[in-house]
Structure formats: structure tokens, C-alpha cells
Amino acid sequence: xxxxVSLQDSASRSGNFSLRIVPVRREDAGLYEAQVKYQRxxxxxxxxxxxxxxxxxPPSPVIENxxxxxxxxxxHRASLVETCWFHNEHSGPTSRTFCSxxxxxxxxxxxxxxxxxxxxxxxxxxKEIISATFNLQILGFDGPTNPVVYAAAGxxxx
Numbered sequence: 001x002x003x004x005v006s007l008q009d010s011a012s013r014s015g016n017f018s019l020r021i022v023p024v025r026r027e028d029a030g031l032y033e034a035q036v037k038y039q040r041x042x043x044x045x046x047x048x049x050x051x052x053x054x055x056x057x058p059p060s061p062v063i064e065n066x067x068x069x070x071x072x073x074x075x076h077r078a079s080l081v082e083t084c085w086f087h088n089e090h091s092g093p094t095s096r097t098f099c100s101x102x103x104x105x106x107x108x109x110x111x112x113x114x115x116x117x118x119x120x121x122x123x124x125x126x127k128e129i130i131s132a133t134f135n136l137q138i139l140g141f142d143g144p145t146n147p148v149v150y151a152a153a154g155x156x157x158x
Contacts, residue, residue: 001028026051029075051075052132054120064140068107072120072132079125086119112140 006020017036021028029051035044056062057069072083084099098105103122107114115138121131151157 021049024049024051026053026075050130052120052122052130054118054132054134056136060137062110062136062138064111064138065109068110068114069104070107070118070120070136071104072122073103074122074130076122076124076128076130078128080122081125082123084121084123086121087114088116089119110138112138114138 001021004021004023004025006022008016008018008020011018017034019032019034029049032047032049033044034047035042052072052074055071055073057071058066062068070085072085080101080103082099082101083103083105084097085105087096087098089095105120115136117133118136119131119133121129123129149157
């Protein structure tokens with residue numbers, strides 16, 4: 001896993017033996033064991049790393065009006081009960097939520113208004129809820145709804 005893994009030597013002096021993985025990959029999911037030996041004592045702990053991935057099809061960049069599939073997958077082993085997608089949760093009236101049994105959300109004709117913050121939330125039969133947030137960028141035109149723009153002579157027009 002080198003060079004993605006690091007230990008912070010300065011933190012270990014104060015009892016922090018954290019492992020840092022950047023960036024996390026799907027194959028990093030699994031059980032990790034840490035062992036610390038101090039004099040004659042051995043202390044250990046086990047940590048399970050779960051990984052959630054959001055994929056786009058076709059991959060970025062997303063083109064306005066071309067079919068977009070967004071999928072959300074996790075390494076969690078229980079049965080999936082529900083997948084919810086939240087768009088611009090904290091943006092007031094433009095906020096939208098979609099829930100289904102499928103891990104994939106289809107947007108037939110993505111528009112510039114579909115860009116922004118998306119969060120997928122997976123709910124499992126063992127009551128576990130896992131989520132990931134990502135920023136969707138869409139290539140397209142975000143101009144006026146009326147294609148005629150008036151500008152005063154001698155001024156600038158955008």
C-alpha cells in the first residue's frame with residue numbers, strides 16, 4: 001500500500017498509533033490489526049475499514065442532456081434495504097431526494113440544475129446506514145432561458 005499509507009511518529013509519543021490511508025481504494029476494505037509493544041506488554045486492536053464508492057457512467061465529465069447513471073456501492077455485507085440520493089440538501093427549494101431499492105440513479109437528460117452536491121445513502125437490513133457525498137459537475141450551457149439578450153449600445157454584453 002506504499003506510498004498511500006503513513007504513521008505519524010510524533011503522535012505515537014502521546015499514545016496515538018493511527019494508520020492513515022490516502023487515497024482509500026475499494027480493495028483497502030477489510031479487517032486491520034494494530035499491535036503496540038511496550039516493554040514486555042503487547043496491546044492490540046482490530047478495526048474494520050468499510051469502503052463506499054460512487055461511480056458515474058459515463059465517467060466525468062458529464063455532458064448536459066446525455067444519459068447519466070450514478071451508482072453507489074459499499075463493502076458492507078448485509079442485505080441492502082434502500083438507496084436514497086439527496087441533491088443540494090441544504091440549498092432550500094432546489095433540494096431533491098430520490099429513494100429506491102436499486103443502487104443506481106438514472107438521469108435521462110442531465111441539466112445544469114443537476115450539478116452540485118449529491119449524497120448517496122445506503123440502508124441495510126442490520127440497521128447500518130452508510131453514505132458518501134460528491135460534487136457532480138456537468139458540462140453545458142447555463143445561459144438565459146430566452147435566447148435574446150439586449151444590451152445598451154456602448155456597454156458590455158455577456
